[in-house]
Amino acid sequence: MKLHGIKIPHLKNTADSAPQRIPIPKIITIPASMHIGKPAEILVKRGDTVKVGQLIGKADGFISSNIHSSVSGTVQKIDTMVTSNGVKISCAVIESDGKQELDEKIKPPFINDFDGFINAVKDSGVVGLGGAGFPSFAKLKIDDLARIETVVINAAECEPYITSDTRTMLDKNEYIYKGISAIKKYMNVRDFVIGIEKNKPSAIEKMKELALKDEHIRVHALPSMYPQGGEKVLVYNTLKKIIPQGGLPIDVGVIVINITTLAFIGEYLETGIPLVEKCVTIDGSAVKEPKNVIAPIGTPISDLIESAGGLKCEPAKVLYGGPMMGIAVPSMNEPVLKNTNAVIFMDKKEAAVPKTTACINCGACIAHCPFRLEPRSISLAYKAGNVGDLEKLCVDLCMECGCCSYVCPANRPLVQTNKLAKLKLREYLSYKKEMN
Amino acid sequence: MEHLNVSVSPHFFSKRTTQNIMLDVIIALMPALIASVIIFGWRSLLITVVCIACCVISEYVFRKICQKDNTISDLSAVITGMLLAFNLPVTIPVWQAIIGSITAIIVVKQLFGGIGQNFANPAITARIIMLVAFSGSMTSWTFSENSVDALSGATPLAAAAKGFSSGVDYMMLFLGDHGGCLGETCALAIILGGIYLLIRKVITWHIPVAFISTVAVMSFLCGKDPLYQILSGGLLLAAFFMATDYSTSPSTPWGKIIFGIGCGLITILIRVWGSLPEGVSYSILLMNILTPYISRLTRQKPLGALGGAKS
């Protein structure tokens, strides 16, 4: 069985742009939550001096993550902000002194077993850097290590524009290998598959060199068809395994980890410097010189523009991430987050959303959904308030990849409806559970 | 400060719109239109233009009266007009063509909610209504202008049904040089249009292939000449342009195949055992009615789904 998908423009304009550090911003804003799960508990207060890599927020609860200062300087205030999914959280606003002094306490972690490894990953503050932002230690903490057959390394980078994972593969070879070696050693895994979309030949080349070094590493070139990077799509296309509805990759003996996340873990094991900066692709039709840059986490988006030669025009839409699944930000003061891999500035023409017309029942949405869902029928069921049908149509499987909305000739807001339908179904299911 | 648009993802869209899909269908119908003018003369162009104009105007007026969005720019009414005209004899009185067009748009399409909502194909349903209402003028066939055939007034199928030789050979069928509705006779032009639709991915192969091959196999089994059955009557026009209508045919691959086979079976049943020489329109209309059930029965199982997605 072949999974469907769509051919979209690649726009990998920045693949050859080795990332450069941007000048240290004057003010940074670090939110207490840049991950899925509970926000971290902020440890600093107004007036405290902080250094690069200093712990300023402690993971609270099992699914949470540490946060660290990305500059040296003074805490200006602890403020509140609204995240892109509408949750109010606190954040630390830090004024940089420009010196970028490293916290003295930083040293490479000392690890001698699996628990030590998990603690190190937890201390590093790393979360899924491919976009999801799920705390990595929580993902790697598998009770029964024997269940893991394969680690699939997600290097598909299937969204248009984004090349930060490509740069990881080209520039951070040895850290990728370190990361793999650590997982091998502490988690006893013997099979690693790196999945890369075919549109990145130089990265595939580089990873194949790596695979020559180690018999347990395989490189899998994926078709250039969006969305190869979707977790279930990736696992299916590399291993032909189907993750069951409501299940996790580990249910089929797999762990999926993004390549940049893995390389960061490798780097952290060597340096002990926690996650304080990110390689970010700056591109989009409003950008003069698309580039990859390395920016401290917390840098306001507006501070990135200068490093990319400025803007051609006032942007009409600015995205965290790519055009298919990226989140449109309300203002250019929003900070670079841990899982920000690209910031796309779109001009008016590129940002234009075509007019919605009546569904013509063409079936294109059905024919292109990687999971074989029926977005059209889901919309009808949602509109009719028929939750039972939503359940039968498995709307909960929808990964919001956007293929259906992309192809719909009537430009129906299918992803948006699916999101609402998922919420509705979830409410209904928890209600049903309560009743029983 | 700046005014940023914060719409929900995705932020990219394909260039394909309803309008340009419909435009592709219109382009694909052009060879058949040109062929009909060559075969039947300028009157076929007149009938086509009248049908298009009436379809577009009735859609415009209806939606205006009902205070709904104007949808004529999606061009689907143009296609309905063209297809209806292609299913009429060239001698049809203009007033009958007008009534047929209005029926197609208002009764069959708009009363059900407009594009995408109607369960039956407007052109086909209107044609059937006209067959009942104006049976005389709907079945009087003229020959192509340059034909010197003696059997005036019969289509090859009608002639074959009566047991005569129609005097029409394969080549004449292929080029459309015989009696029939104005857009359905030239197999060559229709096949060209069909190929264009396939290349432009407006339609998939499933319905036409299932439909045509079922007719071929069944006519062989019933002792008829398969090639003759395929090339004559409205079969090709119907298989490429009318059975593939989005609103009224299933959207899953298997659904399309079942739909196509169903159309083929009913066509042959009517042609062989029915009292009517032509069964294509009725077969599609009957299958239109079954479409929602076929769609539901052939729903694909989503990847990793635990329960079936069937309902």
Ligand code: SF4
């Ligand atoms: S229904 Fe969901 S999974 Fe399927 S194409 Fe649409 S967004 Fe992607």
Ligand code: SF4
């Ligand atoms: S792609 Fe759009 S127009 Fe076509 S069936 Fe799906 S929702 Fe309807």
